[in-house]
Amino acid sequence: MEKTVRETIKEIVFKHLKKKKYKAYGQCLSAVGWVGGTLPELYEKDGMVELSMADVAGGGIVVGAALAGDRPIYVIRYQGFNWFNCPIILNYACKSKEIWKIPCPIFIRGIAMEGGIGPVAGSSHHSLYHRMPGVKIASPMTPKEYKKVYQQFMKDDSVYYVSEHRGSYGNKEEIKDINKKNPDVTFFSISITRFEAIKAAKILRKEKINVNFHNILWLKPFNIKQSWIKSVNNSKISFIFDDDYRDGIASTLAHKLMSKSQKKVIPYGLKDKSAGFSKDRDNLPPSAADIMRLVKKFLKK
């Protein structure tokens, strides 16, 4: 039977600790549902390390662990906590190989979710990491993608920011690109937005609006495929969807795509506003309905 993303992560963490003898670090790991069921029930003697509640220091301790030869997995339960967790990782671990020729590989599991959880706990914050040299960022939403990212990390000696989303944990399916010859519209889609965007693409196709759909697994490095540029050039309009604020990775990647093509790519991330807790004050990634409305507005249909 196929595994879910949740089970895949749990198995990877289990092997990382028990077979490879590395460690995982984080706050409140061994309680509160084992981080959405993505952690095996292991304790410090097995390599599951409970950090104190000092978030900035915790990030620094993980950096030290990596310097000493561990390949730590660092679990950040809500991506918004990164504002406190990432400073020492970004300023030391990401630079260590370049400055001191000492690699400092860390596999950061940043976990997103949203919907009625307010301005800090909600959404992805991978853009925070994006501007620093020396980091790689991926947002796997399927079991195969997650394995691929982990395997690449194990062959590499860089810092990996893995932008997870709780909404993907139950997923067993791979998400395929749609790349046809004569698209009206092209979607590039990041993190949780992929599920709604592909849904929208399929419905729009039935309504005779041809949509090409490209999964963006790697946010950094962002290797632009020739087929993407072709797709953008053949489309009337293209969009890039993200679960982080619009003024972040989505805008940067849209700019990169536009500099290589002749058409517009519109970044569509979270709105430039803080999320409240009530339903109509929230700031959510686009639903399939939002996306369809947006497409029709641009195509004037």
Add this chain to the structure above:
Amino acid sequence: MNKNQYLKKTFELAAECRYFELNVFKNVEKKIIKFPVYLSAGQEFISASLSTICKQKKVVPELFPQHRCHSIYISFGGDKKKLVNELLGKNDGCTYGMGGSASIHSKEIKMFGHDGLMGTQGPIGVGSCFVSKKPTIIFLGDASAEEDYVLASLGWASFKKLPILFIVEDNNLSILTEKKTRRHWEMHDVAKGFKMKSYNIDDNPLNFLKISDRFFKEPILVNVNTNRLFWHAGAGIDSPKTFDRYKLILKKNEKSYKKIDDQKKRMIDILWKKQLEKQ
């Protein structure tokens, strides 16, 4: 090693550090060194004493310094020529031209580089020791010790009983802001609050020797009262009245140490001259 041998060895290392820094001073004044340097003159007996004690214990500690680190590098046996080259901005310097003065490192002596954000060496050194379990020295300034993440990592190191020696090089200054305008508490008291053994001493080498038995057996914090002879950054003197332990020890032991002082001065001057001529 008896007490006199210890004191002599410590003085020899301190002399190397002192004359090294005086050469840096000169070359900053001449604008041959062009980026900010953090001179450690006045504080050199701290690293000189610790290095001598470690040798005696046959311990090669992992070192986590911060920006004011030339004396640490030299005392623990870092390649001095490579440090000169680094300070001259050469790519064959000890940190490949990337380290300047504040971020130098040396794999040979297990000295990790500092990123320039004061205090990060606290949690990083703790995390490293948590994995390696090797004897580790984390050097902090009296100001960087105040960083929230430093305090938090002291607590965790104590909880995990790690073999770390936290050395607070307490020169009473954060750039030019005195301790009394920043806080009304002391680091050795904070450490005690975290259930850690701690000491408050001045930088007389004998003080380190007295407490060295416990080093690397458990987490320990030593707040060392010391004096920075020169400016925070660059070549200049804040006050000519600043206490200078090196001068005092030399004066007290003129007969036995004058020769060492002369010899080390000559050696370091020649080393600098030769490296400068190569440029």
